[in-house]
Amino acid sequence: MKSKSLIIVLIVTLFNLLAEYSLRGFSNISAMPLLPLLLFINYFAYFIIIEDFIGRFKFKDIHVFIAALFFGIIWQLVGPSVVYLPPTIFGINWMSLIFVNIVWWCSIQTVLPFYIANRISTRKKYEPLLSKSGLIISFVVFVLATFIFRLAASFPPLTIIQIILMLIFTIASGLWLKKIIKQPRDTPKFQKSWFLDIIAILFIIYLIYSTFHFTETSLVHVTILNLSALNASVKVTFVVFLLMLIYRQVFKKPISV
Numbered sequence: 527m528k529s530k531s532l533i534i535v536l537i538v539t540l541f542n543l544l545a546e547y548s549l550r551g552f553s554n555i556s557a558m559p560l561l562p563l564l565l566f567i568n569y570f571a572y573f574i575i576i577e578d579f580i581g582r583f584k585f586k587d588i589h590v591f592i593a594a595l596f597f598g599i600i601w602q603l604v605g606p607s608v609v610y611l612p613p614t615i616f617g618i619n620w621m622s623l624i625f626v627n628i629v630w631w632c633s634i635q636t637v638l639p640f641y642i643a644n645r646i647s648t649r650k651k652y653e654p655l656l657s658k659s660g661l662i663i664s665f666v667v668f669v670l671a672t673f674i675f676r677l678a679a680s681f682p683p684l685t686i687i688q689i690i691l692m693l694i695f696t697i698a699s700g701l702w703l704k705k706i707i708k709q710p711r712d713t714p715k716f717q718k719s720w721f722l723d724i725i726a727i728l729f730i731i732y733l734i735y736s737t738f739h740f741t742e743t744s745l746v747h748v749t750i751l752n753l754s755a756l757n758a759s760v761k762v763t764f765v766v767f768l769l770m771l772i773y774r775q776v777f778k779k780p781i782s783v
Contacts, residue, residue, distance in 0.1 A: 606681035
């Protein structure tokens with residue numbers, strides 16, 4: 527049954543690679559040939575931990591969201607991020623911090639692709655995917671791969687106030703994650719949704735279109751992107767996030783992960 531979980535991790539990882547290149551353009555693969563491998567390692571290490579948590583602790587969408595928040599903040603603490611670019615207050619761009627974590631990392635990059643992956647290869651059994659040492663190794667790989675991004679981007683060192691604030695966010699989200707891990711819960715049942723299916727299909731079509739339509743790239747913020755693709759992505763992903771929020775909060779239906 528663990529092969530099913532590995533397929534899910536692979537699908538979620540490939541979805542995020544597609545999302546990455548929807549911002550960079552397909553031509554960026556030849557321009558930066560080692561980047562796809564580093565992105566794959568970074569995402570795969572992260573998602574295999576999330577998949578283990580889902581099986582080990584029977585996580586539902588809200589729990590996956592909280593776990594994603596913890597790992598997203600760690601990424602920003604260790605790697606280069608727009609959350610440190612102006613305009614800032616106490617060294618943090620608070621609008622970017624909220625958008626990148628809540629809209630992109632937690633919702634679009636984690637919860638939604640786990641739904642999509644299960645529509646393609648539904649998880650049959652909830653069980654731990656990794657040993658405890660496997661979890662530690664995956665976490666170390668995730669952090670090291672993230673740190674390589676910082677080195678590659680020649681990102682300036684964080685200030686003391688930035689480090690303190692991000693450490694506070696990391697500890698707070700970590701304690702929140704620890705709290706939900708200890709809570710007993712029933713085994714989730716995957717629920718298909720035509721509403722989410724339509725959102726997922728249209729969004730994937732957009733990502734493919736953006737990947738091959740926006741090809742000219744330049745240094746944007748902290749990495750090589752297409753500025754037009756970035757501006758379009760902010761709008762599209764925010765709409766997708768709102769639709770997910772409506773489904774989750776207005777119709778009171780969890781997003782199966």
